[in-house]
Amino acid sequence: MKKKRGVIAGVIFLLVFVTSLWALDAIQTQPSTDGSFELSLIRASVRGDVLTFQVAIKNTSSQRLRYTFFFRDVYYTDGKAKKKYYALKDSKGLYIAGPAYDHNAGGSFNMWLKPNGKALFWIKFPAPAEDVEEVDFYVPGALPFEGIKIKVKR
């Protein structure tokens, strides 16, 4: 009986752990402006002079969804100094971001998602000044991530 209870408890724990992984990993989650998907910021880290954001998208609608945007339309702001930063471009003029669907306008993200489908994208930016502790991050189609505390590994 004890063994059975232990097994059941273990299975429940595992289920809760796995299903909550999504929520645990998210620094912040924001809905799309039309309610069809949500974005979860899962990484906001500075290494040297580069800030990397990584975002997970989840289709929360009951329809197949296409999410697409140009990397050039993504930016973050440092509210304190009132500065706005755009994504970094490499020597070929392509944004250092991915996965890139095409190279139009320096690169774009494009993904079809079935209901509850998920995908990830990431983008590199110049890091803000050293004394900046939090930023707002904007991705087209969703409400902005606000007051993001950035983890520094300088």
Added chain:
Amino acid sequence: MVPMAYSYTGPDDPSAIAAAKEAVKRLGPSRGASEVEGGSLNITEKSLDITGHREVEISGNKGKIKGLSVEVEKVLTDLGAKKVGQKIQVSLSGDVLFDFNKWDIKPAAEKTLRKLVKAIKGLKVKEILIEGHTDSKGSEAYNLALSQRRADSVKAWFIEKGGLKGITIITKGYGESKPVAPNTNPDGTDNPKGRAKNRRVEIYVSLLGE
């Protein structure tokens, strides 16, 4: 499977890290930062652009664009142009521009394109975005490719025949993903009129100083 352009394998790809380091160096001390206007994110315009365009008529008091000559305003009005956020939007019927399943510009469409180019030349243009859209007949992958080819054809026409040089022109195919009308009726039957509206090319002209 959606085709992917070459991309870095991920944020920890050593070549991405190296490229980012070099990119920051190139930007210099300012790191490419610009001033935030008003100190806050302009959410409203962006959200309206994505969820549904807030359209404003070109002529009349609302949506008046500074410095627009009477001639240019008349041509844009004739073409049914609208001001959407910081851009002028013109929507052209796919059936006017192209034959069925084709992406070459029809000779009969050139008059309309010439009118549009003439108006664009009268503006201070920062950039033009050309979007291709289809109806839902056929596979998604086919429609995506067709819409991209059509957007590219319009761009090529603008440059080679329209003489629009020195302006950044970007193209994007959306396939059937952004319909403006139902492709089918509520009972599931075909809606040819709706599909015709969905077959279109949308042109967004971003202006300098707007």
